[in-house]
Amino acid sequence: MALTFTVQHRDGAARAGVLTLPHGRVETPVFMPVGTQATVKGLTPDMVRRAGVQIILGNTYHLALRPGDTLVAELGGLHRFMAWDRPILTDSGGFQVFSLATQVKITDRGATFRSHIDGSPLELTPERAVEIQQNLGSDIAMVLDQCPPGAAPDDVIRTAVRRSILWAERCKTHHTRADQSQFAIVQGGTNLALREECARELVAMDFPGYALGGFSVGEGPEAMHAALPACAVLLPDAKPRYLMGVGRPEDLLAGVAAGIDMFDCVMPTRNGRNALAFTDDGPIRLRNAKHRRDTAPVESGCPCDCCTTFSRAYLHHLFAADEMLGPTLLSLHNVSYYLRLMASAREAIRGGRFEAFRAGRLARWEGRSID
Amino acid sequence: MALTFTVQHRDGAARAGVLTLPHGRVETPVFMPVGTQATVKGLTPDMVRRAGVQIILGNTYHLALRPGDTLVAELGGLHRFMAWDRPILTDSGGFQVFSLATQVKITDRGATFRSHIDGSPLELTPERAVEIQQNLGSDIAMVLDQCPPGAAPDDVIRTAVRRSILWAERCKTHHTRADQSQFAIVQGGTNLALREECARELVAMDFPGYALGGFSVGEGPEAMHAALPACAVLLPDAKPRYLMGVGRPEDLLAGVAAGIDMFDCVMPTRNGRNALAFTDDGPIRLRNAKHRRDTAPVESGCPCDCCTTFSRAYLHHLFAADEMLGPTLLSLHNVSYYLRLMASAREAIRGGRFEAFRAGRLARWEGRSID
Ligand SMILES: [Zn+2]
Ligand SMILES: [Zn+2]
Numbered sequence: 001m002a003l004t005f006t007v008q009h010r011d012g013a014a015r016a017g018v019l020t021l022p023h024g025r026v027e028t029p030v031f032m033p034v035g036t037q038a039t040v041k042g043l044t045p046d047m048v049r050r051a052g053v054q055i056i057l058g059n060t061y062h063l064a065l066r067p068g069d070t071l072v073a074e075l076g077g078l079h080r081f082m083a084w085d086r087p088i089l090t091d092s093g094g095f096q097v098f099s100l101a102t103q104v105k106i107t108d109r110g111a112t113f114r115s116h117i118d119g120s121p122l123e124l125t126p127e128r129a130v131e132i133q134q135n136l137g138s139d140i141a142m143v144l145d146q147c148p149p150g151a152a153p154d155d156v157i158r159t160a161v162r163r164s165i166l167w168a169e170r171c172k173t174h175h176t177r178a179d180q181s182q183f184a185i186v187q188g189g190t191n192l193a194l195r196e197e198c199a200r201e202l203v204a205m206d207f208p209g210y211a212l213g214g215f216s217v218g219e220g221p222e223a224m225h226a227a228l229p230a231c232a233v234l235l236p237d238a239k240p241r242y243l244m245g246v247g248r249p250e251d252l253l254a255g256v257a258a259g260i261d262m263f264d265c266v267m268p269t270r271n272g273r274n275a276l277a278f279t280d281d282g283p284i285r286l287r288n289a290k291h292r293r294d295t296a297p298v299e300s301g302c303p304c305d306c307c308t309t310f311s312r313a314y315l316h317h318l319f320a321a322d323e324m325l326g327p328t329l330l331s332l333h334n335v336s337y338y339l340r341l342m343a344s345a346r347e348a349i350r351g352g353r354f355e356a357f358r359a360g361r362l363a364r365w366e367g368r369s370i371d
Numbered sequence: 372m373a374l375t376f377t378v379q380h381r382d383g384a385a386r387a388g389v390l391t392l393p394h395g396r397v398e399t400p401v402f403m404p405v406g407t408q409a410t411v412k413g414l415t416p417d418m419v420r421r422a423g424v425q426i427i428l429g430n431t432y433h434l435a436l437r438p439g440d441t442l443v444a445e446l447g448g449l450h451r452f453m454a455w456d457r458p459i460l461t462d463s464g465g466f467q468v469f470s471l472a473t474q475v476k477i478t479d480r481g482a483t484f485r486s487h488i489d490g491s492p493l494e495l496t497p498e499r500a501v502e503i504q505q506n507l508g509s510d511i512a513m514v515l516d517q518c519p520p521g522a523a524p525d526d527v528i529r530t531a532v533r534r535s536i537l538w539a540e541r542c543k544t545h546h547t548r549a550d551q552s553q554f555a556i557v558q559g560g561t562n563l564a565l566r567e568e569c570a571r572e573l574v575a576m577d578f579p580g581y582a583l584g585g586f587s588v589g590e591g592p593e594a595m596h597a598a599l600p601a602c603a604v605l606l607p608d609a610k611p612r613y614l615m616g617v618g619r620p621e622d623l624l625a626g627v628a629a630g631i632d633m634f635d636c637v638m639p640t641r642n643g644r645n646a647l648a649f650t651d652d653g654p655i656r657l658r659n660a661k662h663r664r665d666t667a668p669v670e671s672g673c674p675c676d677c678c679t680t681f682s683r684a685y686l687h688h689l690f691a692a693d694e695m696l697g698p699t700l701l702s703l704h705n706v707s708y709y710l711r712l713m714a715s716a717r718e719a720i721r722g723g724r725f726e727a728f729r730a731g732r733l734a735r736w737e738g739r740s741i742d
Contacts, residue, residue: 037688037689037692037694038685038688038692039689039694039696041694041695041696042695042696042699043696044676044696044699044700045680046676062692066688066691066692067663067684067687067688067691071663071664071684074664075664075666075682075684075685081682081684081685081688082685083680083681083685292438292442293442293445293446295446305415305417309416309454310454311446311452313438313442313446313452314409314446314452314453314454316438317408317409317437317438317452318408318410320437320438321408321409321433321437323408323410323412324412324413324695324698324699325410325412325413325414325415327695328413328415328695328699329415
C-alpha cells in the first residue's frame, strides 16, 4: 500500500490526521515547501529537516527540462539525487507549462509548447506527465490537469473541466508504479456547479487523494475563502485533500478550517529571498532602516537557527550588503514559521479550539497581510 | 596576555605550533577563510565550524563602511554580530582602499578616498584603522600599511616602505585594547634590501606578530615562491608569521616550507561560487558537461557535508539551474579542502616529512593549477 490516511481528530470541518507514505509519516494538516529544481532554494536538506519539514514538493516541468527525468531515474530517483529521504509530492507540470512556457497549444491530446530555457519544442500529454513522475519516483504524483485563469469565463472553465476529467482518466490508466500514489485535481474556478461536476466524475474513479486546483490564480483571497468550504466537502472525507499553490498564512488557516489537509506554496522561500519575514505579529521587512540597530531576533521565541543565533540588525546588514546568507537565513525562518503554524493548527484541532486559534491569529495579523 | 605562540615542531624551515588568542586556540600553520562583510560568503557559522575553521578574517574597510564599526561595537562587537565565537583577524583596510575606493590620495597623514558604495568622501589614517579594529573587537588587528603593485619601480616601493614604518609606529602608539594583538606588516615587494630594511625597523618596535604584505599583487607565483624563504627569515622566529592574501594550494605549501604560520585568501569561496572545486587531484570545474551523470562525490574520501551527501551530477545541475545551493555547497567543500590541506601539512611537519608531502602534492597537481 503506497498510502494510508487516517483522520484522528475533528474540530468543525477541520481535521488532524496522519498520512503514511513510502518515505515516511506525515502529520496533517501539513505545509509542503517547494523544491522546484531539486532544491528548496538556498537551504540544505539538513536545514529543511531541522525546520521540521515532513514532505516537500518537486516541479515536474522544471525537472523534466533540467536535468531531465530519465537522468534523475538513472541516478537513482529524485530522493537520492537531492539527498532528501522524506516524502516528496510532484505536480504534473501543467501549471508551469501554462505559466512559463511559450507558444502553448492545448488540445485533448495534451499541450505542445516551447521550453522557457532554450525554446526547444516539447509536448506534455497525460501519459508523459505520468512517465516523468514515475521516473522521478515521488511518493505522490499529480494527474495532468488544465488550470484556467481565475477570471476566465464559464465556457473556458467548462472546457478545462471536461479536459481535466478526460486527462485524469488517462493518467490513472497509464500509472503503474506501485510505490507511488496518484492524486486527481478538481478544477472549476469559483463556479460551484462545475466544481461539483468535476468532483463527481473524479471521485467515481477512486483516486487515493484529491486536490483543489485553480485557486490563488487571480480570483482574490475573499473569493477563495468563500469558495473553499463548499469545494472541500466535494472531496471524499476519508481521503487526503490538497489545496494547490496556496498561500499566505491566513489562506492556510482558511483552508484548514474548510477541511484541507495539505498545502504548498513558494511564499516562505520567495519572500525570504526578498527580506520579508513571516511572524505571529505579521510580516516584517528586514530591509527597513528601523532594523539597523535592532538587537531582537527576527521573531522572539522562534526556535529556528536564524532566530536563536542572529539579530535583526545582522539580517538587515546581510540584505544591505547583498550577502547570500540573508536569503538563506530568512528562507529558513519562513519555512520554520509555516511549519510551526501548521503544528499549532494541528494542536488546536486536537484540543477542539481551532476556531479560537484561527481568530486569535487573524486578529494579530489584522491589517498586516502581504499581497 | 592577548596572544601566546609556541613552535612545537620544526621540519626544515617549516614549523607547526599553537597560537592562543582570547577567543580560542589555533593550530598553525593555519588557513583563515575570508568573511569580508561579517559573513564567510554563503556559509552559516555552523558550516564554517564544521569545516574545521579555527580563525577567520574580517575586512576593516568593508565593515567600517557598512554596517559601520561604531554600530558593530554598539551591538557587542564583530564576534557577537556575526555569531562567530572563535578567533577573528581583521586587516587594516589599506589594501581595499587602494584596490576598491576611488579618488584615492595618499600622504603621510593617511589616505583620503571615496567609498565604492555611495561615493562619500572618507579618510583612513593609521589612528582611524586602529580605532575601527578596536571597535570591531578582533583578536588580531593589523597596522595600516601602504601596499604598492607588484610591478612598481623601486622608488615607489621605497616610499611605501618608509610610510608603512611611520604608520606602524603610529598604530602601535594609538593601540590600547588589551584583549587584541596588533601585527606589523613588512612591505618591500621583491626587493630584498627594502624588505630587510622594513623588517629591521618593525622588529625593533617589538610587535606580537609579523606579516608579509605585498605578495600576490601581480608579481607572479614563481617570483613569490623564490622570494618567500629569504623574506620569512626576516621575521622573528618566536613570533607568528602571516603571509597576507595568498593563495592557491601550491602557494600555501610554498609559504609553509618557508616558515609561514598563517594564510588568508578568498580563493576557496570565490572559486566555489564559480563552480570550481579544489581537490588532491587538482581543480575540477563542475559546470563541465562531463559531470552531468557523474555519480562520484566532488572529491572521493572528503569528509565534508557536500561530498558525503551529494554527487557531482547534482552539483552540475545546481550550477546549470543557477541555484544558490551550488555556490554554498562548493564553498563548503573548498573551505574544508583548504583546512584539510593545512591539517595534513601540520601532520607532515610533526612527522618530519613535510618536503616529501609537499612534493607529492605538487606532483599530483602538476599542470592542473588555476590562475
Ligand atoms: Zn525563526
Ligand atoms: Zn568535500
